[in-house]
Amino acid sequence: MRSMTAFGRATVAGEGYELTVELRSVNNRYLDLNFRLPRAWTAMEERIKAALSAMGVSRGKVDFSVTLTDTRAQSGAAVLEPDLDVARRYVEAARLLCEELNVDHDLTTSRLLTLPGVMVPVKEDTAETDDEVWAKLSPAVTEAVTAFLAAREREGARLASDVLAKLEGIRELVATIAARSAENIASY
Secondary structure (H helix, E strand, O other): OOOOOEEEEEEEEEOOEEEEEEEEEEOOOOEEEEEEOOHHHHHHHHHHHHHHHHOOOOOEEEEEEEEEEEHHHHHOOOOEEEOHHHHHHHHHHHHHHHHHHOOOOOOOHHHHHOOOOOEEEOOOOOOOOHHHHHHHHHHHHHHHHHHHHHHHHHHHHHHHHHHHHHHHHHHHHHHHHHHHHHHHHHHO
């Protein structure tokens, strides 16, 4: 017996990237898939659907998400460039604060460079083919679905145990009622 509610996650890392695949599901009569993928990977939906189906995911409202992290930026290996729009918004916010609160403007370029989103990795012009993307994604999908199905099995076993315990309680009540039934007929 499998539960309809489950969660599965897998993280894989490669050269310059780390990706995490998560599946969550709740009860649904049919398979209702909802995808959250990096924009460049939306073409993977059909391959993911086929992989889920092949591994036995056939029912439930399933949320499937992929988080892709460029690890080159964290290791310092990436070539970075400033996001001027983000930097301008920080500078403008600092200027407004100084004017409104009548404080000195002490935002320096060095401090600005440390603020989130100011320095971003340079986007490479080389686009990955669908097969290259699938080669990265497939191991994480397999591992996450395996964990997801195992969670469904564990929850299903707990549900089955609960249902059987309740069934045993009902049987005991039926036996008690049957035993008292003869007494009730005599008292009536």
